Amino acid sequence: MTDTTESQAADQSRRSIDREAQKRSHAEVRALLDELIEAFPACFKPHGAKDQPPLAIGVEADILLHRPHIDPDRLGRALQVYTAVPEYYRSVIAGSPRVDLDGVVRAAITSEEIGQAERLLLEFESRARSRKIPASEGHAVLAELVMSFPACFKPRDVRGRPAVAIGIHSDILERRPDLDLPKVRKALWVFVTGLDYLRGMIPGAPRIDLDGAVTQFVTEQEATNAKRRLAFLRDRIKAARVVADGKVQRENVNSRSPMSAKPGLAAEGPAARPKSAPDRASASGATPSQVGTGVPK
Numbered sequence: 001m002t003d004t005t006e007s008q009a010a011d012q013s014r015r016s017i018d019r020e021a022q023k024r025s026h027a028e029v030r031a032l033l034d035e036l037i038e039a040f041p042a043c044f045k046p047h048g049a050k051d052q053p054p055l056a057i058g059v060e061a062d063i064l065l066h067r068p069h070i071d072p073d074r075l076g077r078a079l080q081v082y083t084a085v086p087e088y089y090r091s092v093i094a095g096s097p098r099v100d101l102d103g104v105v106r107a108a109i110t111s112e113e114i115g116q117a118e119r120l121l122l123e124f125e126s127r128a129r130s131r132k133i134p135a136s137e138g139h140a141v142l143a144e145l146v147m148s149f150p151a152c153f154k155p156r157d158v159r160g161r162p163a164v165a166i167g168i169h170s171d172i173l174e175r176r177p178d179l180d181l182p183k184v185r186k187a188l189w190v191f192v193t194g195l196d197y198l199r200g201m202i203p204g205a206p207r208i209d210l211d212g213a214v215t216q217f218v219t220e221q222e223a224t225n226a227k228r229r230l231a232f233l234r235d236r237i238k239a240a241r242v243v244a245d246g247k248v249q250r251e252n253v254n255s256r257s258p259m260s261a262k263p264g265l266a267a268e269g270p271a272a273r274p275k276s277a278p279d280r281a282s283a284s285g286a287t288p289s290q291v292g293t294g295v296p297k
Contacts, residue, residue, distance in 0.1 A: 029077050029081055032074055032078045033078050039066070039067070040102075043059070043100065048087065052085075053091060053096050053097070053098070053099045054092050054096055054098045054109060054113075055079070055082075055099070056099055056100045057098065059079075059100060060072075060076065062101050063101065084120075084124075086121055086124055086125070089120050089124065092109055092113055092114060093117045093118055095108075096109065097109065127185060129182040130181075130185035130189065133183055135186070137183055138183065138187045138189060139187070140187075141179065141184060144176075145184075145191075148176060149210040151210070151212030152168075152210045160200060161191070161194065161197040162206065162207075162208050163201055163207045163218055164188070164192065164207060164209075165207045166216060168188070169181065169184050169185060169188060172184050193233070195234075198226045198227075198233070201218055202218065202223050203219065204218060205223075206218075
């Protein structure tokens with residue numbers, strides 16, 4: 001095995017390990033949420049329930065006090081998942097009070113928190129709608145962005161796509177109010193999930209605004225996420241190629257007729273068929289009856 005092959009095998013193994021780790025992490029978070037729902041039913045509600053009261057500030061410390069075996073980092077991720085759903089946002093917007101683990105009211109929701117929940121809900125619903133938009137519409141809007149903001153968005157045939165600033169969709173809508181937010185999100189998704197874009201997502205790489213000015217820089221975590229996404233896309237491309245090659249091979253096999261699979265018969269063709277009695281008689285000048293009785297002509 002060459003060094004290149006060994007390196008590719010090692011990379012693929014690491015990617016498989018990363019994917020398995022992500023699956024385990026997601027399963028662990030869901031299992032922890034199920035534990036919290038069972039242990040504190042007055043505070044935590046099942047997924048999809050409409051009456052999800054906002055959690056009291058400091059509820060994380062109370063949980064660790066009652067459940068010291070829980071890992072704090074995993075608990076933080078679980079609470080982030082629990083509070084980032086539309087039902088929770090709507091409870092905050094409705095002004096439902098914050099409750100502790102026993103369901104006792106601890107604090108009222110502020111107007112700032114209501115405003116933040118409204119923005120988060122709008123973002124969530126916009127992302128959900130953008131996922132339903134066909135990629136072709138995203139490409140069409142992206143073509144408009146390329147024309148409107150050439151310092152930021154590059155055509156598909158141009159190498160080296162720069163990283164865009166966080167929250168750039170707001171700037172786009174401010175300068176192009178004729179565009180629809182979900183379609184803009186779809187266009188941005190098309191842009192930032194391209195292989196060339198992901199290759200440029202390295203730690204410290206500049207993020208630019210619509211005019212090409214540097215506003216932020218790519219973080220280590222963002223670069224790691226981009227690397228994983230790039231590896232995932234490459235694996236999908238390889239798998240698609242394998243499937244396509246197999247389909248072509250099967251079509252080629254099926255397109256061969258039985259005659260073509262036997263070169264001897266195909267070469268002889270109809271002319272090599274054994275002649276019937278009438279055919280032999282015709283060839284020799286004899287009548288069919290003469291052939292049948294063996295009478296010479």
